[in-house]
Amino acid sequence: MKKKFLLVLITITGISLLASCGGPLINAQQVIASRTDKELPREDPNSSLWDKVAEHPAKLMVQDVAEPKLAEPGVETIRVRAIHDGNWVVFRLEWEDKSRSLIPESGTGSDAAAVQFPVEPGANVPDAAMGEKGKGVRIWFWKSVWQDDIERAREGKGDRVVSLYPQGSTDHYPYQANESAREEMETRYAPARAAANPITAQSNPVQVVMAEGFGNLSPAPIQEGTGTGQWKDGRWRITIARPLNPGKGMDTLEAGMRSYVAFAVWDGAAGHTGSRKMRSGWIPLVVE
Amino acid sequence: MARVYNWQIGRTMSYWYSENRPAKQFGAVFDINKCIACQTCTLACKTTWTSGRGQEYMFWNNVETKPFGSYPLGWDVQLLDRLGQQKWEGNVYTGQTVFEAAPGGERVMLSKRETIDYSYPNVGEDEIYGSVERGGSLALPQQMWMFYLARICNHCTYPACLAACSRSSIYKRPEDGIVVLDQSRCRGYQECVKACPYGKVYFNAATGTSEKCIACYPKIEQGIQPQCFVNCIGKIRLQGWVSTPDKAREDNPIDYLVHVRKIALPLYPQYGLEPNVYYVPPLHVSDRFLVQMFGPGAPAAVRAYRNAKEDKTLQGLFALFGSTERTIPRFKIAGDFALALDDAGKEFMRVPIYEPVYIRPAQDRLYQIMRSNTT
Numbered sequence: 084m085k086k087k088f089l090l091v092l093i094t095i096t097g098i099s100l101l102a103s104c105g106g107p108l109i110n111a112q113q114v115i116a117s118r119t120d121k122e123l124p125r126e127d128p129n130s131s132l133w134d135k136v137a138e139h140p141a142k143l144m145v146q147d148v149a150e151p152k153l154a155e156p157g158v159e160t161i162r163v164r165a166i167h168d169g170n171w172v173v174f175r176l177e178w179e180d181k182s183r184s185l186i187p188e189s190g191t192g193s194d195a196a197a198v199q200f201p202v203e204p205g206a207n208v209p210d211a212a213m214g215e216k217g218k219g220v221r222i223w224f225w226k227s228v229w230q231d232d233i234e235r236a237r238e239g240k241g242d243r244v245v246s247l248y249p250q251g252s253t254d255h256y257p258y259q260a261n262e263s264a265r266e267e268m269e270t271r272y273a274p275a276r277a278a279a280n281p282i283t284a285q286s287n288p289v290q291v292v293m294a295e296g297f298g299n300l301s302p303a304p305i306q307e308g309t310g311t312g313q314w315k316d317g318r319w320r321i322t323i324a325r326p327l328n329p330g331k332g333m334d335t336l337e338a339g340m341r342s343y344v345a346f347a348v349w350d351g352a353a354g355h356t357g358s359r360k361m362r363s364g365w366i367p368l369v370v371e
Numbered sequence: 372m373a374r375v376y377n378w379q380i381g382r383t384m385s386y387w388y389s390e391n392r393p394a395k396q397f398g399a400v401f402d403i404n405k406c407i408a409c410q411t412c413t414l415a416c417k418t419t420w421t422s423g424r425g426q427e428y429m430f431w432n433n434v435e436t437k438p439f440g441s442y443p444l445g446w447d448v449q450l451l452d453r454l455g456q457q458k459w460e461g462n463v464y465t466g467q468t469v470f471e472a473a474p475g476g477e478r479v480m481l482s483k484r485e486t487i488d489y490s491y492p493n494v495g496e497d498e499i500y501g502s503v504e505r506g507g508s509l510a511l512p513q514q515m516w517m518f519y520l521a522r523i524c525n526h527c528t529y530p531a532c533l534a535a536c537s538r539s540s541i542y543k544r545p546e547d548g549i550v551v552l553d554q555s556r557c558r559g560y561q562e563c564v565k566a567c568p569y570g571k572v573y574f575n576a577a578t579g580t581s582e583k584c585i586a587c588y589p590k591i592e593q594g595i596q597p598q599c600f601v602n603c604i605g606k607i608r609l610q611g612w613v614s615t616p617d618k619a620r621e622d623n624p625i626d627y628l629v630h631v632r633k634i635a636l637p638l639y640p641q642y643g644l645e646p647n648v649y650y651v652p653p654l655h656v657s658d659r660f661l662v663q664m665f666g667p668g669a670p671a672a673v674r675a676y677r678n679a680k681e682d683k684t685l686q687g688l689f690a691l692f693g694s695t696e697r698t699i700p701r702f703k704i705a706g707d708f709a710l711a712l713d714d715a716g717k718e719f720m721r722v723p724i725y726e727p728v729y730i731r732p733a734q735d736r737l738y739q740i741m742r743s744n745t746t
């Protein structure tokens with residue numbers, strides 16, 4: 084009881100009110116996931132619930148640990164809020180990005196953001212830059228193109244190619260010659276899909292991945308996560324939600340716990356992909 | 372970075388990984404002098420591998436006109452310009468490779484690859500270099516030139532695409548040196564697309580992954596040459612296996628042309644990738660241009676090619692180009708025939724070195740008419 088009281092005290096002292104009236108509560112030291120009894124706004128970055136929780140302005144730096152590095156800085160701050168309900172935690176990330184980049188083509192990427200957790204919190208916390216061998220990280224990775232794929236499909240709009248080149252026309256695709264073999268031929272001429280590459284079969288804008296250092300990112304054993312993003316007036320506002328305890332092979336969060344969290348942002352128009360990104364170091368995370 | 376030996380530039384150089392040569396290295400010779408830019412090779416590849424959504428602008432094989440054609444746009448001049456003036460001293464390249472010239476934070480000196488760069492596949496087509504001065508069209512040798520450059524992935528010994536991939540999604544097959552991009556692993560970072568100085572990796576917007584030439588490895592595994600080779604109308608191509616110079620064998624067609632006669636040369640060896648498609652340079656182009664494109668051996672290669680008609684072995688070997696679907700690991704000249712031999716030295720094909728010549732008299736005695744060439 085005493086401990087909890089102390090924690091609340093520390094939390095309160097960490098919160099400094101924004102000077103202008105009506106602005107959000109700012110907590111510069113840590114990300115606090117506040118508890119709610121209401122329905123979690125897993126896919127609602129504009130829910131009024133977000134107005135009630137403190138915001139952490141996370142400083143981002145260029146990824147300059149592993150080649151290829153990011154040469155020019157991109158987004159330098161993201162504003163983070165978090166809420167949990169005892170089962171899931173949702174992060175809301177907000178950052179400035181003048182251009183909305185969805186479908187990547189040659190020379191561009193897709194706007195994206197990621198939330199990273201150490202598998203083992205505490206003293207054994209790995210390097211914040213993708214973890215280390217034997218000390219893994221789990222990452223919930225939202226990508227605007229995956230969300231766009233889902234939205235286009237829902238609205239009955241065309242595929243990525245139509246969307247990128249609405250005026251484009253093609254004389255003939257081999258699969259058009261034989262309707263009964265269409266699916267098989269379409270797959271044959273989409274090698275990544277034929278090879279069951281998970282990035283071609285995202286039915287969710289958030290992919291859960293794991294890493295033990297640079298270059299070995301792979302899908303996590305449990306793909307439980309969701310989120311959504313909205314781009315308006317030069318600003319992304321997105322949610323990324325995850326279960327507190329996804330299960331075996333994953334990291335675990337629980338109410339009352341202190342851990343760490345890190346963030347990364349990619350600016351598609353600037354050609355950010357892979358290790359060319361803006362990232363934070365570990366930021367203390369308090370799950371209330 | 373490791374230190375590796377690159378025989379094409381005559382020295383050791385820096386590379387992201389250490390030297391690790393395959394058991395056999397895919398190699399090819401293209402005799403540019405015979406290419407007619409019919410694009411049959413391009414279509415043979417396109418219909419086989421890249422006819423899907425997102426592959427519309429992909430040409431794993433393309434044929435462009437030099438000096439003004441390029442696909443992707445300016446792939447060659449762009450990088451030459453970025454590298455700046457560099458130097459060969461004899462057969463040793465003392466300038467910087469794309470690995471050595473990589474700026475801090477990069478593994479390779481990159482090129483720009485944007486959608487617009489893929490929007491003009493026919494740029495510069497059939498355009499000649501230089502303008503015809505008064506009476507110039509009558510002067511010999513011709514002052515003006517152009518030539519066709521057929522290009523596929525070079526299945527480089529030191530691939531820049533492979534070095535650049537931060538996920539190690541690209542690998543060189545240990546059995547045949549073919550460079551492939553693992554489609555199950557790629558996450559579409561496009562590092563390889565920007566790193567290949569030859570512009571031979573393409574980004575597929577439909578799948579979100581990068582794709583490249585696979586040298587038709589399912590055919591190679593059966594001892595058959597790739598699609599763009601067997602469909603070549605001009606019979607300019609021969610696929611086989613290339614050795615390092617110290618292990619070159621006289622009876623290996625590729626070794627013979629590359630190492631023994633030095634008549635087939637790598638494309639932009641100065642980039643440092645040890646590319647494995649070798650070109651017989653065009654014989655009507657200025658030496659300066661050829662040296663920039665194929666290295667210091669170009670003038671001697673042109674001389675040897677000009678003399679090929681006096682050289683039965685060379686003529687015989689060129690007669691084997693496009694003569695069989697099968698890969699020709701060994702060859703032999705026997706009388707007036709060139710023989711294709713398998714690995715055990717057993718003949719599986721023979722072609723006459725000289726085409727039979729028939730001379731028809733100008734007058735047809737039977738019908739009592741004069742013949743003309745158009746009948």
Ligand code: SF4
Pocket residue numbers: 523524525526527530531532533550566567568569570571572583644646
């Ligand atoms: S030509 Fe380009 S794509 Fe092919 S192996 Fe070399 S670097 Fe890679």
Ligand code: SF4
Pocket residue numbers: 405406407408409410411412413434519521602603604605606607
């Ligand atoms: S098929 Fe042969 S001759 Fe025709 S463009 Fe291709 S390489 Fe040249």
